[in-house]
Amino acid sequence: MLKFSKMREIPSGFNRFFKPQSGRSSLGFTLATAAGLLTFSACSELSQDTVVQTQAVDQSRTFELPQQPEGEPVVITVPKADESLADANARTRGGGSERVRFNIQLEFLTPVTAAQEQVFRESAARWEQIIIKDVPNISGPIPGAFGGLVIPPGEQVDDIVIEVVLQNIDGPGNILGAAGPRFFRLADNLPLSGFMFFDTSDLDFLDSFGLFDEVIVHEMGHVLGVGTAWDLTFDGVNFERQLIAGTEENPFFTGRFGNLHWRAAGGENALPIEGAAAGPGTAFSHWSEDILDNELMTGFLNLGVNPLSRITAGSLRDLGYGVALVGDPYSVRDQIVARLNTEAGEGIHIAEREILYKPVGYIKVE
Numbered sequence: 035m036l037k038f039s040k041m042r043e044i045p046s047g048f049n050r051f052f053k054p055q056s057g058r059s060s061l062g063f064t065l066a067t068a069a070g071l072l073t074f075s076a077c078s079e080l081s082q083d084t085v086v087q088t089q090a091v092d093q094s095r096t097f098e099l100p101q102q103p104e105g106e107p108v109v110i111t112v113p114k115a116d117e118s119l120a121d122a123n124a125r126t127r128g129g130g131s132e133r134v135r136f137n138i139q140l141e142f143l144t145p146v147t148a149a150q151e152q153v154f155r156e157s158a159a160r161w162e163q164i165i166i167k168d169v170p171n172i173s174g175p176i177p178g179a180f181g182g183l184v185i186p187p188g189e190q191v192d193d194i195v196i197e198v199v200l201q202n203i204d205g206p207g208n209i210l211g212a213a214g215p216r217f218f219r220l221a222d223n224l225p226l227s228g229f230m231f232f233d234t235s236d237l238d239f240l241d242s243f244g245l246f247d248e249v250i251v252h253e254m255g256h257v258l259g260v261g262t263a264w265d266l267t268f269d270g271v272n273f274e275r276q277l278i279a280g281t282e283e284n285p286f287f288t289g290r291f292g293n294l295h296w297r298a299a300g301g302e303n304a305l306p307i308e309g310a311a312a313g314p315g316t317a318f319s320h321w322s323e324d325i326l327d328n329e330l331m332t333g334f335l336n337l338g339v340n341p342l343s344r345i346t347a348g349s350l351r352d353l354g355y356g357v358a359l360v361g362d363p364y365s366v367r368d369q370i371v372a373r374l375n376t377e378a379g380e381g382i383h384i385a386e387r388e389i390l391y392k393p394v395g396y397i398k399v400e
Contacts, residue, residue, distance in 0.1 A: 093145055097199045099212050099231060099389065100179050108395035110217070115171040115190050115399075136165040136356070138254075139195040141184055146200055154198060157250040161258060164347045167356020169193045172219065172226055172397055179216050179229040195227050196257050203233035210236045210384065213253040214262050214391025220398040223275065224354055228257035229391075236387075245382055248340050252330055252384060259353045260331050260346060261319030262390055264307075277352060278318060282310040285318060289352025295344040295359065300366035301325075305345065308333055308385070316385035321345070327369035330362075333385030 138158040142151070171192045174185035179197050203209045211232040215225035230253050240246040256262050264277040264287070280286045286304035287293065296305040306322035312333060320333035328336040331346050341362030351357045 095143075097143065097180055097201050097231070099203065100229070100391065103392055103394040107393075108217075109220070109398050110177070110395065111398045111400055112173050112175065113400050115173040117171070134168050136162055136168055137192050137194075138162060139192065141178075141195055141197045143180065143197055143199050144201050146198070150200065153247050153250050157247065157254050158196075160251055160342065161254060164342075164357050164360060165258070165350060165355045166358045169219070169222060169224065170399075172399065176217065176227055176397065179227075184227060191226055194225055194258070196254065197227075197229040199229070199231045200234050200237070201231070202235050203231070204235075205233075206235045206239065208387065209233055209389060210240075210382075210387035211249070211253055212389035212391065213256045215257055215259060215393045216391075217395055217397045218263075218393050220396040222354055225257065225259050225263065225393070226397050230254065230257060240382075243337065243382060245335050245337075248330060248335050249382075249384060251342065252335065252340075253388065255331055255342075255346065256319070256388075256390055258350065258355075260349060262392060263353055265318065266393075275353075277349075278307060280304070280307075285309050287321075287349065287352075289349055291348030291351040291359070292345055293348075295348040295361075299343065299345060299364055301345075305349075313386065315388055315390065316383075319390055320385055325366075329364060329369075333383065334381055335384050336381040 171190040176185035178184035213230045215228040217227045267274045285307045316333035323332040323334045330340045330342040341364040343364035344361035
């Protein structure tokens with residue numbers, strides 16, 4: 035359990051602590067220090083290796099993984115968003131563009147190729163097919179995971195903003211990437227911001243397995259709260275979410291809708307989660323690989339198809355999202371048959387090579 039016992043509140047206007055740099059644009063906080071913004075053309079018109087920039091990017095900046103949250107979490111108060119300015123002031127959306135639906139905003143902090151950007155946006159669109167209910171826009175300033183502001187004053191989040199970094203972490207092998215939510219909305223206890231950080235030294239490895247797309251969708255699911263928001267306690271705002279029960283060896287998910295679709299897929303008993311024996315990167319944050327096998331949100335990505343099933347869609351409804359209970363075809367029986375025809379270990383144990391982050395606090399609207 036992640037337990038926050040005290041809350042440290044920062045009032046509206048906290049951006050006074052972030053000093054603009056002279057000679058920069060109005061987005062010249064530490065996070066966005068590039069001079070100029072390049073126009074993005076359709077991916078189909080670009081080479082797969084073309085480097086594109088849809089936001090201002092400081093190409094010389096190096097990034098490090100954020101520290102895991104500890105101590106007193108933060109509550110930041112921001113002004114109420116002006117709904118009449120929502121379209122004009124919202125950042126470029128990710129996979130979708132409909133204001134009445136849920137939107138995932140992607141902020142690329144490092145250069146990406148056209149092919150890479152397309153994968154990220156298609157991954158966002160995939161989650162937006164499941165999470166469909168719009169939530170209120172939130173005004174900046176919103177701090178970023180790597181310093182500075184991801185959303186400056188005067189701009190809005192519609193509906194979650196995810197910072198994306200592609201940069202070397204530790205060379206080939208070991209850590210593949212890191213992801214997680216950063217701030218939650220106080221009004222509905224849903225993630226408002228998060229980040230995804232991938233080691234560029236491992237991207238060729240992912241491509242060789244044909245699993246780059248699946249890894250991006252998997253990590254984006256963690257930012258949205260799958261496995262990272264199942265078990266949270268925020269004493270300072272009187273919030274507690276307990277969707278994990280059972281023992282450390284055999285935990286299970288207690289959410290109504292996740293279990294409903296687990297049983298509809300042929301599952302027995304409660305929806306199983308990886309236990310302590312799976313290790314710190316896997317335990318209590320993924321569906322059981324031994325039982326759910328190739329479902330996308332287990333800790334192991336198999337070669338071939340990794341369905342994003344209605345089980346995961348149902349678990350998102352248990353978190354509080356408004357969802358369409360849709361998903362890729364999946365049944366427990368089919369996975370048992372497929373396992374008999376597949377050699378064990380064919381794929382990537384993604385959970386052993388990822389670092390998951392818990393949130394640092396809440397955003398409160400005046």
